[in-house]
Amino acid sequence: MGLLSHRVERSELKPGDHIYTWRAAYSYSHHGIYVGGSKVVHFTTKKEAGTAGLDSAVAMSSLISGGSPECPTFPDCGFQLPESGVILTCLDCFLREGSLHGFEYGVPPAVFLAKLRGGTCTTAASDPPDAVVHRAMYLLQNGFGSYDVFENNCEDFALYCKTGLILPSEAGIGRSGQAASAVGVPLAALFSTPFRLMSGGPLGMFAVTAGMYCAGRYITDIGVRKDVVKIEVEKLSAHLGWRRAKAEEESVKKQQQPGKVVVTRLLPLKRKRGCDLQLQPVK
Numbered sequence: 001m002g003l004l005s006h007r008v009e010r011s012e013l014k015p016g017d018h019i020y021t022w023r024a025a026y027s028y029s030h031h032g033i034y035v036g037g038s039k040v041v042h043f044t045t046k047k048e049a050g051t052a053g054l055d056s057a058v059a060m061s062s063l064i065s066g067g068s069p070e071c072p073t074f075p076d077c078g079f080q081l082p083e084s085g086v087i088l089t090c091l092d093c094f095l096r097e098g099s100l101h102g103f104e105y106g107v108p109p110a111v112f113l114a115k116l117r118g119g120t121c122t123t124a125a126s127d128p129p130d131a132v133v134h135r136a137m138y139l140l141q142n143g144f145g146s147y148d149v150f151e152n153n154c155e156d157f158a159l160y161c162k163t164g165l166i167l168p169s170e171a172g173i174g175r176s177g178q179a180a181s182a183v184g185v186p187l188a189a190l191f192s193t194p195f196r197l198m199s200g201g202p203l204g205m206f207a208v209t210a211g212m213y214c215a216g217r218y219i220t221d222i223g224v225r226k227d228v229v230k231i232e233v234e235k236l237s238a239h240l241g242w243r244r245a246k247a248e249e250e251s252v253k254k255q256q257q258p259g260k261v262v263v264t265r266l267l268p269l270k271r272k273r274g275c276d277l278q279l280q281p282v283k
Helices: 056-065 091-095 109-114 129-142 154-163 177-191 193-198 201-219 233-255
Strands: 018-023 028-036 039-043 086-090
Touching: 018 091, 018 154, 028 091, 028 129, 028 154, 039 091, 039 129, 039 154, 086 091, 086 129, 109 201, 129 154, 129 233
Parallel strands: none
Antiparallel strands: 018 028, 028 039, 039 086
């Protein structure tokens, strides 16, 4: 268990494991759920007409090399329904010659804070492997909404499969530790400025900024947040569809008032009339 990430061997993998690999010289990581048989279910942008449904790093490397993204080993590698960002690939195509890492669950707060990068662990506990694989395969057939770097990305997908937890629509930032880190770095530098002015020397300035950064990561972790709710995967599509409809409704209202500045705010989660969606508060 390293300070940067937790590297694992292929022989250690079990169905239901949350895995990830680093892309673009460790600038970001791509996450997925290992479902057995050397297959991984993960979340990317939606498949466009005439293109393979691979993540942006894979698509870019294919364009540069001029090669085909088709897998020579598994015929069903790259399975992806139209208008869905959830895709099934083999482990080799998921890694793209990158290293294999395991996302850690149920880590103590001290271990979480000691990690130098977000998106490698959480204090939240994982559900049983059977439930994790079931969620991943169900979402492969039904989708996981629209991809969004900050609110609904590949790490958010894997975290939901592992825990069944999701955030209300007004949360702003999703469950992703990477997103929290990306936002946390500039915010830590901004909010720590008054304290840095009172600290003595560069070492004190660094300690204050690092402390603010770690605190920001910790309070946004799904194992710490109190606003997360548990939703059954069979009812998740209704939840995502309602959120999307509300967002579109707010967008239309804003466009109908061109001469007026409108602050758009998505409404909190409510029970939709005629829908049996039930939210289970996390204790």
